[in-house]
Amino acid sequence: MIRILAEKGDPAIAAGRDITGGLGSRSLRRHQAITLGLLFLAGVVNFLDRASLSIANTTVRAEMHLSATQMGWLLSAFSLAYGIAQLPLIGLLDRAGTRAVLGGGLILWSAAQMLTGLVRSFAPFILLRVLLGAGEAPFYPSGVRSTREWFSSAARARATAIMSSSQTIGLAVAPPVLTWIMLSLGWRAMFAVLGASGLLVALAWIALHRARSETAFAEAEPAPPAVPEAAWRVLIRQRTVWGMMLGWGGINYTVWLYLAWLPGYLQEQRHLSLASSGWVAALPFLAGAVGMLSSGVISDRLARTGQPLTTIHRRNIVGGMIVSASSTFLVAHSQSTAQAVAGISMAIFCIHFAGTSGWGYVQAVSPMRYVASLGALQNFAGFMIASAAPVLTGWLLDRTHSFNLALGVCSAVTLLGALSYATIAAPAGMRLERE
Numbered sequence: 001m002i003r004i005l006a007e008k009g010d011p012a013i014a015a016g017r018d019i020t021g022g023l024g025s026r027s028l029r030r031h032q033a034i035t036l037g038l039l040f041l042a043g044v045v046n047f048l049d050r051a052s053l054s055i056a057n058t059t060v061r062a063e064m065h066l067s068a069t070q071m072g073w074l075l076s077a078f079s080l081a082y083g084i085a086q087l088p089l090i091g092l093l094d095r096a097g098t099r100a101v102l103g104g105g106l107i108l109w110s111a112a113q114m115l116t117g118l119v120r121s122f123a124p125f126i127l128l129r130v131l132l133g134a135g136e137a138p139f140y141p142s143g144v145r146s147t148r149e150w151f152s153s154a155a156r157a158r159a160t161a162i163m164s165s166s167q168t169i170g171l172a173v174a175p176p177v178l179t180w181i182m183l184s185l186g187w188r189a190m191f192a193v194l195g196a197s198g199l200l201v202a203l204a205w206i207a208l209h210r211a212r213s214e215t216a217f218a219e220a221e222p223a224p225p226a227v228p229e230a231a232w233r234v235l236i237r238q239r240t241v242w243g244m245m246l247g248w249g250g251i252n253y254t255v256w257l258y259l260a261w262l263p264g265y266l267q268e269q270r271h272l273s274l275a276s277s278g279w280v281a282a283l284p285f286l287a288g289a290v291g292m293l294s295s296g297v298i299s300d301r302l303a304r305t306g307q308p309l310t311t312i313h314r315r316n317i318v319g320g321m322i323v324s325a326s327s328t329f330l331v332a333h334s335q336s337t338a339q340a341v342a343g344i345s346m347a348i349f350c351i352h353f354a355g356t357s358g359w360g361y362v363q364a365v366s367p368m369r370y371v372a373s374l375g376a377l378q379n380f381a382g383f384m385i386a387s388a389a390p391v392l393t394g395w396l397l398d399r400t401h402s403f404n405l406a407l408g409v410c411s412a413v414t415l416l417g418a419l420s421y422a423t424i425a426a427p428a429g430m431r432l433e434r435e
Contacts, residue, residue, distance in 0.1 A: 031210070032150045036159055038205050039143045042106060043166025044173070045198045046139050049113050049132065050078070050259060051174035052194055056187040057264045058274070063187075068264075070122060072394025075260040076387045077126045079252075081133030083383025089141050089376040090232045094369070099209050102142040106202035109135025114195030117188035140359070140379060145372040148363055149211060157303065157360050161296020164356050168288035168348070175263060175285075179278030231373040240365060241377065243425025244358075247317070248378045249385025250417015251358055254324055254351045257410045258284065258344065260390040265403050270337045280337075284345040291320075291349035295356035309364035310427040313357040320354030321418035325411045332407035351414070365430045385413070 053060065053075060061071055093101050112131035119125040143163045151159040181190045235241050262284065266277040295316055302312045327347035334340035359375070366374045393406040 032159075034208055035146050035150050036162060038201075038209055039146060039163045040166045042102070042139060042201050042205060043143070043163060044170040045106075045194070045201050046109075046136055047167045047170030048174050048178070049109060049136070049194050049198065051171050052113070052178055052191060053078075053129075054260050054263050055175060055178040055278070056182055056190065057261075058267055059182065059187050064122070064125075066122065068394040068397045069391065070394075072260075072391035074122075074126055074129050075256075075390030075394075077129040078133040079256055079383050079387040079390065081130040082137050083133075083380050083387060085134040085137035086141070086376040086380035086383070087232075089138055090235075090373040091230075093138070093141055093145055093372040093376070094231075097211050098138075098142040098146050099206060099211060101138045103202055103206040103209075105135045105138040105142075106198055106205060107135075110195045110198030110202060111135075112195075113198060114192050117191035117195075137379075141372045141375040144359055144362060144375045146209075146211070148368060148371050153309070154303070155300065156363060157299040157309075157356075158296040160359050160363070161292050161299075161356050164296075164352070164359065165289045165292040168285045168292060168352055171259065172282045172285035172289060175278040175281035179275060183275065231370060232377060235370060235374055235377055238431060239429030240425050240427060241374065241430070243420050243423065243429065244361065244374075244378050245381030246385075247321075247417045247421035247425055248358060248382030250321060250414045250420065251317075251351055251355045252382040252386030253389050253413045253417070254328065254347065254410055255355065256386040257389040257393060257406065258348055261393050261403070261406075262344065264397075266337075268397075269403050270340060272337070280341060283341060284348045287345040288348040288352040291351075291353035292356045295320075295353045295360075299357060299360055309360065313361040313364055314421060314425070314427070316357035317354045317361065318418050318422045320350040320357070321414050321421070324348075324350035324354065325414035325418070328407055328414065329411040332404040332411075361425075365427050 057071060060066065061068070066074075089101070109132050112128045112135060116125070116128045116132070119128065144160070147156055147159045147163060178190055178194075181193060185193075262281050263277050266272045266280055267274065272280060299309070299312050299316065303309055324347045327343045327350065331340050331343035331347065334343055358378075362375050362378060363371055389410065392409065393403070396406045396409075397403060
């Protein structure tokens with residue numbers, strides 16, 4: 001799929017025009033495929049690492065004598081650190097480049113993951129979760145910038161969808177694979193294996209990836225103006241940016257509730273065994289992968305009809321969030337495990353359908369020189385809101401011994417996010433000069 005997209009992604013190549021400075025379209029396609037392939041691989045490892053503690057939730061809690069609230073803090077520590085670490089990325093990616101920033105992030109988060117297998121108490125555990133979140137922070141801003149650099153507007157939505165689908169594919173693979181590793185080797189060895197895998201991906205990214213500006217293909221497009229040192233000051237004055245920040249919180253709240261607590265929900269409220277929950281939890285995340293890819297394909301097809309990208313992506317976001325919120329509400333009132341899993345699958349399908357267009361909307365409303373900074377700012381705000389999901393869910397679980405109230409809160413937060421995208425985040429509120 002990556003190879004086909006690279007071959008068909010640039011209209012200039014399809015028309016037979018030489019945009020490569022004499023280097024040939026084959027070399028350009030190779031650079032595109034390497035970039036997208038490495039981003040996909042890094043994304044799979046990224047989300048395997050994020051899911052690892054959720055998969056080991058009940059086992060870790062039992063061995064270390066943690067309450068559900070303490071587990072919620074461990075899960076939220078990651079997302080808080082991830083969100084706060086977005087702020088230094090504003091402008092940094094444009095100065096240091098995606099190769100160095102994402103490569104360094106991969107090394108940091110993989111080392112933290114390996115060391116997690118050695119923890120014996122709560123304090124170092126939470127510190128390593130903070131380092132894991134800080135290390136993973138550059139992934140999406142780097143990916144958005146890299147796809148914007150290497151793919152034309154005609155193929156960018158599919159490229160973004162493929163990169164983003166690594167998230168749900170990683171999450172779908174995580175429950176059965178990580179459960180098997182944990183049952184075979186123990187949860188501590190599971191963290192060590194994941195950390196070592198991430199270090200291998202880091203080496204591949206640093207060795208093989210190049211930004212377009214570092215290659216001869218930089219001549220194919222005009223060089224964008226330099227990023228102002230205070231890019232965040234420019235962006236924060238835009239009404240659309242505030243709508244995107246608040247709306248992304250609604251998307252991420254749903255993503256993080258299910259990512260953090262789905263295995264626990266299946267084991268504690270639906271009474272599935274550890275082994276069974278590993279296979280059942282894979283189904284909703286597979287649905288999420290289909291939602292991501294569907295969003296990219298539909299968006300590109302609609303773009304070819306001449307519809308504005310801002311309209312396409314915003315419509316996908318709002319519609320997907322409304323259906324996701326409704327599905328989450330129905331999960332809380334499901335009478336059977338089958339009904340609950342079907343509702344969760346629809347909620348995750350729709351939230352990732354919306355989320356993929358959320359990244360497409362970043363690319364559509366922003367000039368090239370601001371796109372990485374806008375992505376980082378959106379992620380910062382979104383994760384500040386979403387970080388409440390794991391710890392609030394754990395706190396409510398300790399007091400009500402049920403997930404139903406937490407699911408109702410999630411549904412309401414997602415609807416508020418949809419309202420923000422529908423009103424505040426309109427493209428008319430973005431006053432930035434386009435290249």
